[in-house]
Amino acid sequence: MKKNAVLPLALAGIASLTLASTASAHDIPDRYGYLGGHVSQYWFEKNEMGPNGYDEVTLPGLxxxxxxxxxxxxxxxxxxxxxxxxxxxDKSYISNLLGSVRYHFNDTSVLGFEPYAGIAAGQLRFDHGRSAKDDTETVAGFEFGAQARIARHFILDVGARPVWTEWNDRIEGEIYAGLNIVFGATSKPVAPVEPAVLDDDNDGVPNELDQCPNTPAGVAVDEKGCPLDSDGDGVPDYLDRCPDTPAGALVDEHGCQQYLEQDIRETLYVEFELDKAEIRQEFIGELNTLADWMKKYPNAQVTLEGHTDSTGRVAYNQTLSERRAESVKNTLVSSFNVDPSRITTSGRGPSQPIADNKTAEGRAQNRRVEVVIKATKREALFENN
Incomplete structure (x- = not known):
């Protein structure tokens, strides 16, 4: 482009920024028709038009x-x-008739204006009156501008147009400002903006649902935002060194099973009626406590020792004490799902009383079952534990 054509472009830029600073822009529709008026300032390449050519002209139009x-x-x-x-x-009338195709950067806003670029072509006509022949020449060039919707039905359009002209191969240009009346406007519905979902620990569970809000980065979580615990031992998988602990087993802070260091002997206060081996309903809770112990130490073996009072023959009481131990075992297996292979039974008869057999209360206490939970050798689960 020749030097004199730089001025229109510079003035167009200044005009665009000045108008942008004061315009109240609204969203421009996606599709619409328009009619409007404008005013432009056209600069001629005077060095190519001869010494009696034109400098510039203000051109109002539609x-x-x-x-x-x-x-x-x-x-x-x-x-x-x-x-x-x-x-x-000499006086002449100058007319400019153009058609243009524009590309709009509809997702871009510059100071509230939507920019565009395009190409234009048409005719520039000089009407010299009766004294001389009229001149017509072909023009073609580019458009650069910006638009803003300043009211519901009005769009402000400012820009610049450098053009090539046929006669003497000139480069000229103009700046313009127009006001368009919009009709038939349509726009694609704008999707509502979803509110931001806060997830401070980035585990995929929003804060409002996260019951474990400080989960370490990268740890797998459940729908509540808490670290997974596949074996249900209370130690999350990412900290669990023993991920296949039996259900209910007592574990340490590493999720590894704990073992009894020494035998435990407890009196199971399951009292029996005279000459009976059936467990009375009110003593079932005592068996529940024993079943919990066996879940906590799934490798421990249990010995059940049946006892009787001194009433009756010793041989009969021996058999009765064995039946009472077996009765407790059967209840643990059927009601609490304890593995029967972990339970050994024996009968002690009346040989180990814990109360005076001379009184009814003492004899009731002697009709009992003793529990011995055997300590098991701890296995080396991992090195340097």
């Missing part, structure tokens, strides 16, 4: 267009005004 796509539009442009030659002052 325009109409159709934006048929969110990014594309077509515009027809006409403008006309009187101009005088530099030396002789």
């Amino acid at each position: 325009q109409a267009g159709l934006r048929f796509h969110p990014n594309w539009s077509f515009q027809a442009w006409w403008e006309r005004n009187q101009a005088h030659t530099r030396q002789t002052g």
